[in-house]
Amino acid sequence: MASEVVPIVQLSGVRIERGGRAILRDVSLSVAPGSITAVLGPSGCGKSTLLAALTGELRPVAGSVQLFGQAIPQRQRALLELRKRMGVLLQGNGLLTDLSVAENVELPLRTHTDLPPPLRQQLVRMKLNAVGLLAAADAWPRELSGGMARRVALARALALDPPLMLYDEPLTGLDPIATGVIMELIARLNHSLGLTSIIVSHHVHETLAICDQVIVLANAGVVFAGTPAQLHASTDPLLRQFLDGQPDGPIPFDAAPRARSA
Structure with missing residues (x-):
């Protein structure tokens, strides 16, 4: 009998609070190896909070978060080792302006490995070549377009060959051409490198085009989990409002009143 495939990411009954207020409650989901999972939902629904739980930045007050079949460690040294197995592409790229593209x-290679400089430089060339920017190795971040800067950040996130990639709004601020380039890169690198990817995004249709699984968050929980085809076929009013960009519906325009502390 074939052995059971262990999910790369497994959340069970997770509840996360900020200031005593539940941001996510009773969240359960599973991410299979080699897949691309999209986490969608309206602004403020807890998408970035979910990513913070996966990196160990936020601890749930209830439930469990497992990566690679193990619970996220409490000890700082063990957590840092786990984070080496995750690549994170941030919204703002986070490139250091006083370092060149190659630098x-x-x-990450200089910080987390003892590799000699010639080998580090060879790996850098490989990563830049993978994102189509080998010719820009000596450029400065200020000389890059938004799409190019995002690709450099992607190359840096891949520097340590992490098996799990987390993308936090990878298309923010990009024009349609750069958007297409980034999404094609995410899909191609995921399959060619054998990665598992989780994409947090509000760019619905661009993200659905490359993902295998969709998780939709709203009202502090999971309101949909399934394939892109199943999501498109849904008649749920909340999902239809989000997918079709309707101004009126179950998702209110006004922010909900904050509960006052006693």
């Missing part, structure tokens, strides 16, 4: 990509 930015090399930074």
Whole structure:
């Protein structure tokens, strides 16, 4: 009998609070190896909070979060080792302006490995080549377009060959051409490198085009989990409002009143 495939990410009954207020409650989901999972939902629904739980930045007050079949460790040293197995692409890219493109990509290798400089430089060239920016190795971040800067940040996130990639709004601020380039890169690198990817995004249709699984968050929980085809076929009023960009519906325009502390 074939052995059971262990999910790369497994959340069970997770509840996360900020200031005593539940941001996510009773969240359960599973991410299979080699897949691309999209986490969608309206602004403020807890998408970035979910990513913070996966990196160990936020601890749930209830439930469990497992990565690679193990609970996220409490000890700082063990947590840092776990984070080496995750690549994170941030919204703002996070490139250091006083370092060249190549030096930015090399930074994780210099910080977390004892590799000699010639080998580090060879790896940097490989990562830049993978995102189509080998010719920009000596450029400065200020000389890059938004799409190019996002690709450099992607190359840096891949520097340590992490098996799990987390993308936090990877398309923010990009024009349609750069958007297409980034999404094609995410899909191609995921399959060619054998990665598992989780994409947090509010760019619905661009993200659905490349993902295998969709998780929709709203009202502090999971309101949908399934394939892109199943999501498109849904008649749920909340999902239809979100997918079709309707101004009126179950998702209110006004922010909900904050509960006052006693």
